[in-house]
Amino acid sequence: MGLSTAYSPAGSRLATAPLAAAAARRGSVQHLRPRRPLIATVRCSVDAAKQVQDGAATIAAQEPARHKTGRLPRFGVFCPTYDLTSDDKTKSWKKLVTIAVSGAAGMIANHLLFQLASGEVFGQDQPIALKLLGSERSLQALEGVAMELEDSLYPLLREVSIGIDPYEVFEDADWALLIGAKPRGPGMERAALLDINGQIFADQGKALNTVASPNVKVIVVGNPCNTNALICIKNAPNIPAKNFHALTRLDENRAKCQLALKAGVFYDKVSNMTIWGNHSTTQVPDFLNAKIDGRPVKEVIKDTKWLEEEFTMTVQNRGGVLIQKWGRSSAASTSVSIVDAIKSLVTPTPEGDWFSSGVYTTGNPYGIAEDIVFSMPCRSKGDGDYELVSDVLMDDFLWERIKKTEAELLAEKKCVAHLTGEGIAFCDLREDTMLPGEM
């Protein structure tokens, strides 16, 4: 397939010139770039690929350099020298799409990266470049991930690079899938988690603002994902707020599964499933608007008590129960739901249906508080953008619960005021609603 491997030495190519160009494109709002980390991004470049024609020769050739610099060569980072227009099979492929993934050495990414590289997400004519962001601690593991990608011979995977500096890894990204976050340690207050992870997403929002494609689409997975997405939005004023999503698709998929099981139908018969609000136990799986085989759920499942109590609680607590059983948070099904979330934005939503995503509330037609990230029903033409669905039913049961999850998000917002430029944080989270998927 003509992929040639470039084992480029760590720190060999710093991104100062491209960064300046990206900053110039952006115009006025600039953020001061934080201190460059000690280990710079290992970037894929055709130059680097040309340096080496043969992997064994490369390693041998780099040994002296390694001894001189004390740095190890980075494995798994590659870019091709192969010309895509040179044979019939690849001639009709689309322009390369650059996808940045944070937390790339983590459990969710370990599934997701291979789904992305296979063409399952963006299509079999869409070549991709993967730019993997890890923490300093996970850099070596990141090399292992990159090596596995390389060894999988995915024809559509044109480049892999790794790094720990978001200003380098997010450069020119068309998509940013922000998975990396710190898990909550034993005894850690939820407010402390909001602060620690919020700081990560403030930094990453600034980096996206400065170096990513101006129309980058961002999906925030790391928890607490709604508030992390809000922090990103506030730190990336040059990117439309509409481009940011917090992942609630896993909750939607869980809700569809439970309804299908109860109704005794195949899961693809369940449509119009909305998760409202926060990706936490206050989330609201909406059985009022959902349909089974085109009919309102309440016409098919007449057991209202089950819908209001068991169904709702099962969906809300699914992540926590899974952790108890599995000993870790959901990874494979989360990855599948990220794939679903992206596909929902790049393919037209089937007529009459919708999907759930945590999106920015300003201008929403439901009367939900403005300026938070709230899961709501969306439709897309398949162009990466979405519109909110306006024709939804509301009743007292649904509205009461929507207000509860809204109150939680407004309280979370106050906890991170120092990260959104809105003054001094004041954190008064009444209940500790364990986040599905959170350790």
Ligand SMILES: NC(=O)c1ccc[n+]([C@@H]2O[C@H](COP(=O)([O-])OP(=O)(O)OC[C@H]3O[C@@H](n4cnc5c(N)ncnc54)[C@H](O)[C@@H]3O)[C@@H](O)[C@H]2O)c1
């Ligand atoms: N929204 C959802 O539906 C959903 C579902 C499941 C899990 N999650 C959340 O996703 C996150 C990741 O889950 P996981 O199972 O992959 O965790 P994991 O611990 O296996 O992986 C996280 C990775 O992120 C890295 N990391 C930490 N800080 C980073 C930073 N600043 N930049 C880049 N990388 C960083 C870590 O080194 C680690 O490799 C968690 O916050 C989890 O709660 C969300």
